[in-house]
Amino acid sequence: MSESWDASSMPDQSGKTVVVTGANSGVGLEATRAFARKGAHVVMACRSVERGEAAKAEVREDVPAASLTVGELDLGDLGSVRSFAEWFGGRDLPLHVLCNNAGVMAIPRRETADGFEQQFGVNHLGHFALTGLLLPHLRETSGETRVVTQSSGVHERGRIDFDDLHGEASYDKWDAYAQSKLANVLFAYELDRRLGGDADSADVRSVACHPGYADTNLQRRGPEMAGSRIRLWLMKAANAVLAQSPEDGALPMLYAATAPDVDGGDYVGPGGLMNMRGPPEKQRSSDRSYDESTARRLWEVSREATGVTYALSAPS
Structure with missing residues (x-):
């Protein structure tokens, strides 16, 4: 990693197709903009097509030749x-x-359409299902392909509570968020282990990353859903003082997706103050994130919950 690495340092992406979930705002929008500048065709996977189309128009104001498609994904x-x-x-x-x-x-307890606690359901189970369903396309694409899963530094406080995954007995919004973000890293590593044992997937790499502390709408949604003006004001004040821009927050994901020195199973985050900001670098995630028995159990629970089966064997 170079201390001067930024989006302009990305290799040319012409001829490549990239799917970005949550591409209509924050880090996802800035990653979309950066990929488009480098010539990639970006599929903007957004819950709201209307907001996705507005974001697409915004990117094209900066990158007139941007190749973009909006797809609906909840x-x-x-x-x-x-x-x-x-x-x-x-x-x-x-x-x-x-x-x-x-x-x-960190939102008040809600459930997804399938009855999962929303943070675990959206952050982990939705992406587990999506990756499994798109894996054939990654395997069939010529050359190296990558799955980059966005976690958070908060994963370090996370634990997977298999006895109460969905917070039905007890719910704390930050514990639930930390659990979902730990699940992201466990999934990324377990996926890479399984890919490594499959000859047909030799060119697919799975990488985890985190954005540090970036000023996005992500922090605002919890206070807004809870109707807490004080918490919303405090969050905005903290963002103004401590957070880096969404553009900088996108750099670890861009590095994980494109840098030639990234290997499967890597974890990438900002290398500056307390890993909250700064240029991207390879880092070590929490000790719990490397627990292979927990990762295997989480994989099986996720497979059963989503009904999505990967054509990959568990590592021996």
Whole structure:
């Protein structure tokens, strides 16, 4: 990693197709803009097509030649995830990079359309299902392809509570968020282990990343849903003082998706103050994120919950 690495340092992406979930705002929007500047065709997977089209128009103001397509994807609805995968398959496109970026953070307890606690359902289970359904396209695409799963530094406080995954007995919004973000890293590593044991997937890499502390709408949604003006004001004040821009927050994901020195199973984040800001670098995630028995159990629970089966064997 170079201390001067930024979006302009990305290799040329001409001829590549990238799917970015949550592409209409924040880090996802800035990653879309950066990929488009480098010549990639970006599929903007958004819960709201209307907001996705508005974001697409915004990117084209900066990058007139941007190649962009908006697709409807609600990660909180497995039916929508399957519909998006079928829609993408019908477009006969290659798939070079899947950026599992969208998420919700520290919200009051809600359930997805399938009855999952929303943070675990959207942040982890929705992306688990999406990746499994799009994996054939990643495997069939010529050359190296990557799955990049966005986590958070908050994963370090996370634990997977298999006895109460969906917070039905007890719910704390930050514990639930931390659990979902730990699940992201466990999934990324377990996926890479399984890919490594499959000859047909030798060119697919799975990488985890985190954006540090970026000023996006992600932090605002929880206070807004709770109707707390004080918490919303405090969050805005903290963002103004501590957070880096969404453009900088997108750099770890861009680095994980495109840098030639990235290997499967890597974890990328900002290398500056307390790993909250700064240029991207490879880092070590929490000790719990490397627990292979937990990762295997989470994989099986996720497979059963989503009904999505990967054609990959568990590592021996």
